[in-house]
Amino acid sequence: MISEKYKRLVNQLLDFAGIKINGNSPWDIKINEERFYKRAITEVELGMGESYMDGWWDSEKLDETIFKIIRADLLNKVKHNYKIALQLAGFYFINMQARRRAFIIGERHYDLGNDLFQCMLDKRMNYSCAYWKNAKSLEEAQENKLELICRKLYLKPGMRILDIGCGWGAFGKYAADKYDLEVIGITVSKEQVALGKELCKGLPVEFKLQDYREVNEKFDRIVSVGMIEHVGHKNYREFFKIAKRNLRDEGLFLLHTIGEVRSTKSTDAWTHKYIFPNGMLPSISQLGKAIEGLFVMEDWHNLGADYDRTLMSWYHNFENSWDQLKNKYSERFYRMWKYFLLSSAGAFRARNKNQLWQIVLSKNGVLGGHNSIR
Secondary structure (H helix, E strand, O other): OHHHHHHHHHHHHHHHOOOOEOOOOOOOEEEOOOOHHHHHHHHHHHHHHHHHHOOOEEEOOHHHHHHHHHHOOOHHHOOOOHHHHHHHOHHHHOOOOOHHHOOHHHHHHHOOOHHHHHHHOOOOOOOOOOOOOOOOOHHHHHHHHHHHHHHHOOOOOOOEEEEEOOOOOHHHHHHHHHHOOEEEEEEOOHHHHHHHHHHOOOOOEEEEEOOHHHOOOOEEEEEEEOOHHHOOHHHHHHHHHHHHHHEEEEEEEEEEEEEEOOOOOOOOHHHHHHOOOOOOOOOHHHHHHHHOOOOEEEEEEEOHHHHHHHHHHHHHHHHHHHHHHOOOOOHHHHHHHHHHHHHHHHHHHHOOOEEEEEEEEEOOOOOOOOOOOO
């Protein structure tokens, strides 16, 4: 029988990762619907994610389940079928992150609701990897991250900073308050602008609802934290050209981004459909090619292991806040968001897929070298 064939194949693959169906370990998968097997094999990431959202399977430790699946490289052992290939074809042939599409990610992800992100994130509203060195809490780790960025940029009073993809202004508020400088933040999210202005009231932090391609003025420093994941491979070169055009000759540019160990041209189908439409993670070679001839790479720092702990902190905050969120968000949304946070934590824990890089760039090279303090 075809259904038995899919079941055997799933069992064989999961056994390779040390996962059992209906086993006793916390990372084992509990099957609630037999149709799961075919869906997991034929639709891969999309099938796994959607069937979890639909309640077809569960795991006591979902983050550990995904960690084991990715560590064993199971997803690359199962070929994507033509239907999934067609869904993602646009990433190869169409500029999915063109200017006319720039605000889609803001409307479908960052505008979900400030209440959701306020419950999940730290008090400064950092929606990016924290820096856990010597930190005991998410609040401390996120402040560590902001300070690390400031130190790598050699910030001084009176400077003018561009924050590309500024979110709710976490960096702008911290840098303006501590270093006495001016920050211009741009974002494609209306909700981020509204709350960001409120959070940064009284500080020289300005928010603009605009695409990065519309910026045309000089800055002493440029920072971009967790935004190039929405730029797309067809636009990387233009992104760095625009950064160079807007950066003063002696300026520095710090890029903070999730990275992929393999070059791809799309995200997986589930993430594209439910979490980050039109997103994709850059690789070292893709970024290197885009930077070549425009900037000198002064420092490349991998903080990937820190994202696991960050995501688990976000998950616990989300879980603990669900009672106050559930009247606005559905049960299916709860399972979707739980899958997003825990599967992401597992992916970073595996260390053989997702990374997190901070890259410091200069236009002409820092005389004497850049001293990256970590």
